[in-house]
Amino acid sequence: MRRKIVAGNWKMNGTRQIAKDLAVGVSAIVEGLDKSVEVLIAPPFILMADVVAQISSDVNLASQNVSGFDNGAFTGEVSADMLVGFGCSYSIVGHSERRALFGDTNEVVSAKVAKCIDKNIQPILCVGETLEERESGKIFEVVGSQLRAALKGLSQVQLGKVVIAYEPVWAIGTGKTATPEQAQEVHEFIRREIAVIDKAVSDVISIIYGGSVNAGNAKNLFAMADIDGGLIGGASLKLEEFEVICKAIG
Numbered sequence: 001m002r003r004k005i006v007a008g009n010w011k012m013n014g015t016r017q018i019a020k021d022l023a024v025g026v027s028a029i030v031e032g033l034d035k036s037v038e039v040l041i042a043p044p045f046i047l048m049a050d051v052v053a054q055i056s057s058d059v060n061l062a063s064q065n066v067s068g069f070d071n072g073a074f075t076g077e078v079s080a081d082m083l084v085g086f087g088c089s090y091s092i093v094g095h096s097e098r099r100a101l102f103g104d105t106n107e108v109v110s111a112k113v114a115k116c117i118d119k120n121i122q123p124i125l126c127v128g129e130t131l132e133e134r135e136s137g138k139i140f141e142v143v144g145s146q147l148r149a150a151l152k153g154l155s156q157v158q159l160g161k162v163v164i165a166y167e168p169v170w171a172i173g174t175g176k177t178a179t180p181e182q183a184q185e186v187h188e189f190i191r192r193e194i195a196v197i198d199k200a201v202s203d204v205i206s207i208i209y210g211g212s213v214n215a216g217n218a219k220n221l222f223a224m225a226d227i228d229g230g231l232i233g234g235a236s237l238k239l240e241e242f243e244v245i246c247k248a249i250g
């Protein structure tokens with residue numbers, strides 16, 4: 001059974017007070033939702049303690065990143081063990097902003113996915129093409145190679161712990177959402193690629209869409225056959241809008 005997931009990626013936004021208010025608000029939203037929907041929030045690391053103090057047990061905590069190393073001399077990094085200590089059960093891995101701005105190569109992403117699984121954190125593996133790659137007909141080549149590199153060597157059980165997020169780079173923070181058909185085409189491709197690795201997992205893995213999802217377009221995106229939810233950036237910071245998005249998947 002594919003899980004329905006709505007995840008809010010707050011990125012580098014908020015203050016302690018804003019994070020507390022959002023956490024309280026998201027908990028109230030989740031209270032009114034069908035229990036089949038999993039809602040996640042991914043605050044900045046340093047605001048996690050404040051968020052944890054406010055969220056209800058029905059809200060899942062995610063991180064926006066995680067180190068691929070266990071511990072040691074890695075200044076500025078945060079380990080999976082530290083995240084587990086906060087009750088963090090998911091981690092976004094390989095977000096395009098990490099790939100483009102902070103040097104997260106496919107190899108780095110692969111190490112982070114493996115570390116998450118090793119520490120019992122479910123990785124939300126982000127993949128997606130740039131506009132240039134889309135326009136030059138390289139969508140499937142790019143997304144396929146990102147997937148294969150990150151998932152290489154995982155056992156069936158391990159693969160079953162991964163959530164995939166398709167986030168076309170050109171749709172992130174631009175207000176230009178992929179149409180439901182454009183998104184579905186890539187989600188279907190991703191599910192086929194997973195099936196090549198393991199057919200049983202491909203039937204149950206959740207593949208969520210991210211990129212300018214808002215209150216107006218969520219329902220049509222979530223209605224597509226292979227779209228199991230959303231990874232929401234800007235709109236996850238606005239409670240009213242996030243509520244509409246969470247309800248759109250019901």
Ligand code: 13P
Nearest residue numbers: 009172173211212233234
């Ligand atoms: P926006 O919803 O702001 O486009 O961001 C999407 C995203 O990058 C979520 O991880």
